[in-house]
Amino acid sequence: MSSLNRLLYFNCVVETGSISQASRIFDVQPSSISRQLAVLEQELGVRLLNKTTRNTGLTEAGRKYYEFSQRIVSEFDEAKRAVNDLQEKPKGNLKISMTVGFGESVVLPLIPKFMLLYPDIDIRLELTERVVDLVEENIDVAIRSGRLSDSAIIAKRLTFNNFLLCASPQYLANNGTPQCPKDLAEHQCIRYSYARWKDWFLMAETRTKLIINNAISVNSVNGQKQLVLNNTGLTLMPLWAIKNELADGSLVHVMQEYTFSPYEELSATYAIYLKRDMISPKTRVFLDFLVENIVNIDV
Known part of the structure; x- marks a missing residue:
């Protein structure tokens, strides 16, 4: 039996003035409530209740303890309401x-x-x-x-x-458009410096790591985008990062027939x-x- 249940029994006995009435409220035997009250008094080392054949009253220590036990039970009920409210409404x-x-x-x-x-x-x-x-x-x-x-x-x-190889129209006009993956060795490339994105792979039956001779690295996706938009070179970026730029023509999808990835897997x-x-x-x-x-x- 938890200490909280003992407090609940104690409060109920105080408020009803009767162990038998409290037993009906909690649907337990009166002897069970009496045992738990005795354990509570033993734990505290003080008598809390004066029992007579007609009613049950508080000792001086019992009155002081009841003041605190009311607050404890009230706080517990409030905590349950707060948690239940969180579970019912997103907050x-x-x-x-x-x-x-x-x-x-x-x-x-x-x-x-x-x-x-x-x-x-x-x-x-x-x-x-x-x-x-x-x-x-x-x-x-x-x-x-x-x-x-x-x-x-x-x-x-x-x-x-979905990683796409892309460049600005101006870069391609100035430097030519690569026609196959090996042509990337002759172009300026912009790589994301995150450890798992820095290498480029051709995704075919056999994964092939591409040779990149001229590369600039940057440690943010938006940095990559700014460099490619400003005609710095070709870059490999996920579609979610450049969808709008592809749609308005400020970037061009290069070598669309090939699948590329900075990982050795999709x-x-x-x-x-x-x-x-x-x-x-x-x-x-x-x-x-x-x-x-x-x-x-x-x-």
């Missing part, structure tokens, strides 16, 4: 970690819409390339690319990382969260929002 702090490129290009433009839908959720955003620990850093949702091996994590795929971007029996409403609505607004973004 509270939502901490989201995401890669810089995908965050700036895809997620951040969606945040105002999400805030209008769920004004009671306080959003905390972190843009970083490091792999965060969801438990240690109290992250509700992380957005990452690549394969996920942690069995304690659940992943929702948001979009495939990859996707995922929203991940910890495997739990119950997912909080704030996390659930954010995941649903991402899926609704991002899935098939490259189509």
